[in-house]
């Protein structure tokens with residue numbers, strides 16, 4: 001496992017998410033009042049781009065059919081998604097967002 005630098009922390013404003021490819025994986029980097037979190041950017045219902053969803057606290061809503069996911073755990077909170085997205089350890093080091101990829 002190793003930490004991969006993703007972007008300057010200032011590039012993802014609080015209350016927003018952004019798409020990045022990290023080690024070949026599409027990730028949604030989410031910035032809530034609690035900090036930065038990284039989840040797979042592919043909704044487990046039908047592949048919707050979660051980074052384009054609305055972030056409300058630590059929940060993000062898929063823009064396609066409205067499933068909500070917990071950005072901390074990746075857990076699917078509402079239908080139509082039932083399977084979690086993968087969540088990755090995330091930190092800020094020297095002003096940069098880093099994600100731990102195994």
Ligand code: FES
Pocket residue numbers: 043044045046047048062063064065066067080081
């Ligand atoms: S693709 Fe995300 S809820 Fe359907």
